[in-house]
Amino acid sequence: MKANVITAHGPAREVFAMRELPDPVPSGDDLILKVLATSVNPLDCRIRKKASVPRNFPLILGFDVCGIVVDKGSNVAGFEIGDRVIGSPTPFRNGANAEYVAIDYRSCVHAGTLGDEQAAAIPLVGITAYEGLFDRLKVAAGDLVVIHAGAGGVGHLAVQLAKKTGCTVVTTASKPGSLAYCSELGADYVLNYRETDVPKAIMDITGGKGAGLIFDTVGGSTFSQCLDYVAYNGHIATILPVEVPETGGYRLLLKNITLSYQFMGGPLQRPESNRQGEVLKKLVNMAESGALRPGVSAVYDWTDLAEAHESMETGHTVGKIVVRVSPA
CATH class of the missing domain: 3.40.50.720 (NAD(P)-binding Rossmann-like Domain)
Incomplete structure (x- = not known):
């Protein structure tokens, strides 16, 4: 698969690069998603600049995802091949700045009637x-x-x-x-x-x-x-x-x-329950009804991740910066 990785810690323009990497293989609890959209969060920028824990490179960032299920592990329940789902990949694994991503099914929910970009703006x-x-x-x-x-x-x-x-x-x-x-x-x-x-x-x-x-x-x-x-x-x-x-x-x-x-990525290291999936389902229901309005201020193509990171680092983003990876 293609992935827009970081090759080291440093400035966005210097460390992002497109690479060909092996497709992810699901563990028992994983969904494999074809990534439609992801987003940029301050967490991405912090990890890119300097990680608090050792990282192996190349590293794939992107800790929101809206995508299509293309494979799943033996323990997965409630999701089928072809479902469009959203979730937040754990920051301790590779993220969604790639054609495919592996994500624990318990942190995912169906995207419902939400558009890809609106859905990708919600999870993290x-x-x-x-x-x-x-x-x-x-x-x-x-x-x-x-x-x-x-x-x-x-x-x-x-x-x-x-x-x-x-x-x-x-x-x-x-x-x-x-x-x-x-x-x-x-x-x-x-x-x-x-x-x-x-x-x-x-x-x-x-x-x-x-x-x-x-x-x-x-x-x-x-x-x-x-x-x-x-x-x-x-x-x-x-x-x-x-x-x-x-x-x-x-x-x-x-x-x-x-x-x-408050670090929502903590429980994703040991997903002992579907608590965050339940929270995310509530948020999706609210967004579908109009009771919650996720704001998307800009949409970048995933080839322009360095520019998207620089925009995030201005500190004046309104709502979310979403990244389009591939069409549905």
């Missing part, structure tokens, strides 16, 4: 948003939740899910298009982080109490700033590998703060 960010909100923060109707980067891949779905739950949503953005998009998604407060003192604004919104629930999708200084306005007994969930220095940890301790990490 949708499951991340859902787990971050409901499994980590345990948001409920009436809660106020701060969701950073509300126009981004995870953020734009998290804002919608929180609003559907009955939450008051405070989010952040900076570009005019991103600010407008956050308002369109239904966010109650959209803060321009370049022009606004975010901690002060959130303290004002909460009457000086601070935010009890914070979903950090940015990391870095954005995460550090959360410590300035998190409420006593509050909870911060982050999708980034942030480090808390001792002084920061002391501040968390004194306010009795819970800090959670």
Whole structure:
């Protein structure tokens, strides 16, 4: 099969290359999909630049997929050859920037009536948003939740899910298009982080109490700033590998703060249940009904992955960047 691989860690223009590789062979729990569409996530860029675990090259990225089942393992149930499905390949195996990909069937669902590109925009960010909100923060109707980067891949779905739950949503953005998009998604407060003192604004919104629930999708200084306005007994969930220095940890301790990490790829290493498949099915049903609107800001051909990665690395993506691999 053809695959657009990375040959080493480094800048996108220097490390992507088309290669001919062996077709994947299914294990007992695998589906083999002919890839129709995938997407670019910040995770792809982080792995491309520098991996936190050793990687073998050439390496295939692409951790979303919409594809057609062409082969399956002996343990697979609920899927047949020819089915069009979506899922999130584990980042610890080769991904979907190729003609074919192997993926555990328990993390897949049928794509239903969704188009290939809309379907490929959902899995990784949708499951991340859902787990971050409901499994980590345990948001409920009436809660106020701060969701950073509300126009981004995870953020734009998290804002919608929180609003559907009955939450008051405070989010952040900076570009005019991103600010407008956050308002369109239904966010109650959209803060321009370049022009606004975010901690002060959130303290004002909460009457000086601070935010009890914070979903950090940015990391870095954005995460550090959360410590300035998190409420006593509050909870911060982050999708980034942030480090808390001792002084920061002391501040968390004194306010009795819970800090959670959300990485949807973790359970994919040991798929002991179809929990994420169940979550993904809920998201597909919502998208089919119009209750959830996955945003696709750009579609690239898979031969242009380097350009797609560079666009992602600007940090100003609205919704998702989708990659078309082959026609149905």
